[in-house]
Every structure is written in structure tokens, then in C-alpha cells.
Amino acid sequence: MAWTAEDRNWMHRAIALAREGEATEGMNPIGCVIVRDGKIVGEGCNEVDLRHDATAHAEIVSMRRAGQALQCNELRDAVLYTTLQPCGMCTMASVWAKIGRIVYGAGREDVHEMYFEDRHLDTVDFIRDAFRDDLSLEGGLMAAECATLYVPPDADVSKMEQFNR
Numbered sequence: 001m002a003w004t005a006e007d008r009n010w011m012h013r014a015i016a017l018a019r020e021g022e023a024t025e026g027m028n029p030i031g032c033v034i035v036r037d038g039k040i041v042g043e044g045c046n047e048v049d050l051r052h053d054a055t056a057h058a059e060i061v062s063m064r065r066a067g068q069a070l071q072c073n074e075l076r077d078a079v080l081y082t083t084l085q086p087c088g089m090c091t092m093a094s095v096w097a098k099i100g101r102i103v104y105g106a107g108r109e110d111v112h113e114m115y116f117e118d119r120h121l122d123t124v125d126f127i128r129d130a131f132r133d134d135l136s137l138e139g140g141l142m143a144a145e146c147a148t149l150y151v152p153p154d155a156d157v158s159k160m161e162q163f164n165r
């Protein structure tokens with residue numbers, strides 16, 4: 001994948017948001033920015049614990065802010081940058097928001113399986129096959145740096161600590 005300087009710039013911002021999330025009570029180290037016409041229209045990090053809201057993933061938080069800022073539920077021609085491969089919910093929400101392109105950093109193989117809702121099927125593949133063919137999904141931008149935000153694939157995480165149990 002040939003990433004542009006602009007792609008890297010936005011992923012830097014997403015990583016900075018993830019680090020803020022990591023350092024903030026109730027937030028989690030997943031960062032997202034939504035960019036349209038060279039400007040950030042919405043950004044955020046995972047606020048699930050803070051909001052007591054299972055849907056407050058970084059991507060959804062950012063989409064809500066973008067919708068408010070633009071007073072529009074459709075984010076056509078926007079690019080969503082996120083530090084971790086988006087889950088099925090967020091990918092589907094991107095389809096509904098008509099986001100044109102998703103770029104993520106760390107992918108499933110770069111982090112512990114507990115970050116993903118399904119251990120056997122890659123929801124992103126399912127959505128890519130089943131829905132809009134004009135949504136582009138590209139992974140691996142600054143993946144190594146993004147992966148340092150998360151528990152590594154081979155870590156011994158007790159069942160109690162895993163989010164997807």
C-alpha cells in the first residue's frame with residue numbers, strides 16, 4: 001500500500017488521540033479522525049466506559065461529532081482513520097454514513113484476539129463482500145506504532161480480563 005504524507009499525518013493525529021484516551025479515566029486507547037476536504041470534521045477515542053455505552057467506539061464517537069459539526073448524517077467523500085481495525089458495528093455504521101474510505105493501523109494479526117467480536121470470521125471481510133463496493137478498506141498504515149497501544153497477540157490475558165467474553 002502506498003500511503004501518502006496526508007494519510008500519515010492523519011494517522012499521527014489518531015495515534016495522539018489514542019494516547020490521550022489511554023491516559024484518561026474511562027477512555028480507551030483507540031483513536032479515530034474523520035477527514036473531509038483536507039480537514040478534520042470529527043475525532044475522538046473510545047469512550048465506552050466513560051459513557052456506559054457499548055456503542056461509544058472511537059469511530060462512532062467521531063461519526064456523531066462529524067454529523068453534529070456538519071449537520072448532516074451523510075459523510076460522503078470522507079476518510080475515516082482509526083488506530084485499530086474497525087469492528088463490524090463501526091464498519092457497518094461507516095456504510096450507513098456513506099464514508100468512502102476507511103484506513104486503519106493495527107489489524108487483527110497485530111493485536112490480541114480479545115479486541116475483536118468474533119474469533120473465527122473477520123467481520124470486515126464479511127462486510128466488504130456483502131455491502132457497498134465503493135467503500136475502500138485499507139489496513140496497515142503505521143501498524144507497528146499503532147500495535148504498541150494494544151495487548152500483543154501472544155499475551156496471556158486471563159478470561160476475566162478479555163472484553164469479548
Ligand SMILES: [Zn+2]
Nearest residue numbers: 057086087090
Ligand atoms: Zn467498533
